[in-house]
Amino acid sequence: MRFVARFAKERQSSFEVITVFDEKTEIEQIDKADPVVETIATKYPAAIWFERKMHDDFGIRIEGAFDHRPLVHQERFPKDIHPMRKDFTEQSLDFAEYRPYKYEAIGGEGVFEVSVGPIHAGIIEPGHFHFSQAGEDILHQEVRHFYKYRAIEKMVEGMDPLQAAPIIARISGNESVAYQIAWRDIVVQALGTVLPNALLKRHALLLELERIIHHLTDLGFISNDAGFAAALAFCSKLAEEARRMMKHLTRHRFGFDAITFEADPLDIGALGQWLDHLQEQMQWFREWVIDIPSLWDRFDTTGILTPYKAKKYDTVGIVARASGMAVDVRLNPFYLEHGFRMQTQSNGDVAARFKLRLDEVANSIEMMRRFMMDNAPSTCKVQSEAKGSYSAFVESSIGELFMTADIKNGKIERFFVRDPSFMNWQALHLMMPGNIIADFPLINKSCDLSYAGNDL
Amino acid sequence: MIRFWEKRAKTSVVTEHPELETQIDQIRRSIKDEVKRKFAGSLAIRMVDSGSCNACEAECNALSNPYYDLERLGIRFVASPRHADVMLLSGLLTFNMYHHVMDAWAQIPEPKWSVTLGDCPLMNAPFQKSFAIKGPVAEHLPVAHHIPGCPPDPETIMQGLLEFLKKI
Ligand code: SF4
Numbered sequence: 001m002r003f004v005a006r007f008a009k010e011r012q013s014s015f016e017v018i019t020v021f022d023e024k025t026e027i028e029q030i031d032k033a034d035p036v037v038e039t040i041a042t043k044y045p046a047a048i049w050f051e052r053k054m055h056d057d058f059g060i061r062i063e064g065a066f067d068h069r070p071l072v073h074q075e076r077f078p079k080d081i082h083p084m085r086k087d088f089t090e091q092s093l094d095f096a097e098y099r100p101y102k103y104e105a106i107g108g109e110g111v112f113e114v115s116v117g118p119i120h121a122g123i124i125e126p127g128h129f130h131f132s133q134a135g136e137d138i139l140h141q142e143v144r145h146f147y148k149y150r151a152i153e154k155m156v157e158g159m160d161p162l163q164a165a166p167i168i169a170r171i172s173g174n175e176s177v178a179y180q181i182a183w184r185d186i187v188v189q190a191l192g193t194v195l196p197n198a199l200l201k202r203h204a205l206l207l208e209l210e211r212i213i214h215h216l217t218d219l220g221f222i223s224n225d226a227g228f229a230a231a232l233a234f235c236s237k238l239a240e241e242a243r244r245m246m247k248h249l250t251r252h253r254f255g256f257d258a259i260t261f262e263a264d265p266l267d268i269g270a271l272g273q274w275l276d277h278l279q280e281q282m283q284w285f286r287e288w289v290i291d292i293p294s295l296w297d298r299f300d301t302t303g304i305l306t307p308y309k310a311k312k313y314d315t316v317g318i319v320a321r322a323s324g325m326a327v328d329v330r331l332n333p334f335y336l337e338h339g340f341r342m343q344t345q346s347n348g349d350v351a352a353r354f355k356l357r358l359d360e361v362a363n364s365i366e367m368m369r370r371f372m373m374d375n376a377p378s379t380c381k382v383q384s385e386a387k388g389s390y391s392a393f394v395e396s397s398i399g400e401l402f403m404t405a406d407i408k409n410g411k412i413e414r415f416f417v418r419d420p421s422f423m424n425w426q427a428l429h430l431m432m433p434g435n436i437i438a439d440f441p442l443i444n445k446s447c448d449l450s451y452a453g454n455d456l
Numbered sequence: 457m458i459r460f461w462e463k464r465a466k467t468s469v470v471t472e473h474p475e476l477e478t479q480i481d482q483i484r485r486s487i488k489d490e491v492k493r494k495f496a497g498s499l500a501i502r503m504v505d506s507g508s509c510n511a512c513e514a515e516c517n518a519l520s521n522p523y524y525d526l527e528r529l530g531i532r533f534v535a536s537p538r539h540a541d542v543m544l545l546s547g548l549l550t551f552n553m554y555h556h557v558m559d560a561w562a563q564i565p566e567p568k569w570s571v572t573l574g575d576c577p578l579m580n581a582p583f584q585k586s587f588a589i590k591g592p593v594a595e596h597l598p599v600a601h602h603i604p605g606c607p608p609d610p611e612t613i614m615q616g617l618l619e620f621l622k623k624i
Binding site for chain 2: 090118121147151167174233236237243284306
């Protein structure tokens with residue numbers, strides 16, 4: 001069974017702890033006066049962040065956990081405040097006294113620690129990495145995030161589902177289309193309607209375009225981190241063209257607010273031409289980079305995540321598939337009918353993640369060609385006034401995105417989302433031992449995880 | 457490598473559709489003049505993300521792609537605030553980033569300017585105020601210039617930087 005997520009909800013007289021696996025969902029009711037729940041992290045290690053977050057959010061104590069440190073609440077966050085509780089309604093908080101965070105570190109003679117972040121040297125999101133080093137060699141790394149914590153889950157509570165849509169579209173800019181589709185699925189279920197096929201295909205087309213943009217950007221940056229800047233110039237040019245195509249199709253370079261319940265015919269002439277161009281360029285790129293020995297010298301055997309550990313930590317997306325796990329939300333009849341092929345690699349190193357992105361771009365081009373054949377205008381009527389609990393899974397460019405919401409009287413009662421990065425960040429440290437610290441940026445980039453989607 | 461140079465010769469300089477090209481060219485030229493006049497040819501920017509969705513950063517990264525190539529105008533993104541003239545701030549100012557942002561700002565030597573990028577820092581994006589957000593930024597820092605958009609596209613960022621340079 002693959003572990004997906006674990007989170008809490010506040011009910012009238014109890015807390016509910018919900019644990020989602022790929023095959024089933026478990027619900028535990030716990031006492032509100034003295035909320036405590038047994039850890040599952042000894043069996044599913046990736047559950048530990050969920051449990052630490054649950055403690056920060058609701059004050060639920062985790063029994064038997066191997067880690068009781070706060071996760072989202074940082075050094076200056078006031079103690080004993082659990083903002084996801086319904087009785088917490090503050091709009092602003094004062095800073096509390098600084099309480100140092102105890103980082104994981106390895107002791108021993110000559111072992112030293114290196115702190116990186118939250119502000120990094122390039123144009124990237126803030127996050128913290130803490131290394132224990134023996135000279136150049138990484139012994140251990142702790143990933144510490146949540147600097148970008150905006151409290152989105154709380155922010156959308158009490159909102160109308162359609163009112164929350166623009167916020168949800170902006171949780172993680174690189175995965176905006178995926179987030180919008182997940183939210184669409186929830187709204188559609190809540191209304192008890194079914195989307196017309198043409199609309200499904202339109203949205204799927206945009207999702208593949210988003211994936212292409214993300215992969216192209218990464219293919220450039222990964223090569224650049226291995227000292228091969230020419231590939232960055234090449235791929236960033238293609239990525240820019242893809243962004244312009246996104247704008248041409250949706251009037252927005254990231255497709256913000258593009259997943260609507262209406263679809264006008266697209267300019268498929270221009271789209272088809274661009275796809276041909278991209279396919280030809282990518283073919284050329286593949287042949288070019290495969291022949292650069294210095295690149296593969298850096299890529300091969302760097303940052304290995306073994307299939308055993310990938311599975312143990314319930315990783316998803318590119319990271320999981322590069323380590324041989326066949327997990328992809330798109331493995332369903334709809335996608336298979338439109339040319340989806342499950343892509344995996346087995347080595348679990350930077351090279352595997354790089355090659356996987358190349359293969360996925362090629363497959364996305366194929367799928368887009370099929371999706372665009374259905375170009376008729378299409379609409380779907382939506383109205384409010386729904387209630388119930390709904391979830392959605394979408395394969396974003398990073399991996400499996402899980403979203404769930406409780407809706408009551410047409411308003412959001414509880415919103416929870418688990419970005420694929422939330423799983424994969426927890427597996428990042430497993431790729432470090434045996435590598436030197438200078439390879440960290442390369443390994444990190446080969447996974448390209450989101451901070452914004454992770455921190456919420 | 458031979459294959460690469462063949463391709464390179466064939467691709468030559470990437471051209472845009474004409475209106476965009478002239479527009480960008482104009483911006484490029486005037487930015488170059490202003491940078492030369494006011495910053496002795498080199499303007500150093502430290503980009504700080506205080507809680508964005510990452511699209512604003514993506515557009516800043518796009519400034520280095522061959523279509524825009526910001527660096528040849530003498531504008532560089534630098535790794536340390538101590539090397540910077542300008543702090544370019546994107547995203548919502550979160551509770552957890554507040555002190556780090558202030559720290560970065562304090563490290564920039566005088567004279568210095570802060571420029572906000574995108575709708576988030578001034579709380580103009582669709583997000584609502586929450587306990588985890590300390591924004592709007594202007595309540596905590598002197599904001600010399602603002603580049604609006606969600607996100608502002610690379611052209612708008614170049615235009616915005618130009619306006620900032622004219623202003624100071
Ligand atoms: S302004 Fe818009 S694009 Fe920029 S960080 Fe905010 S939400 Fe994202």
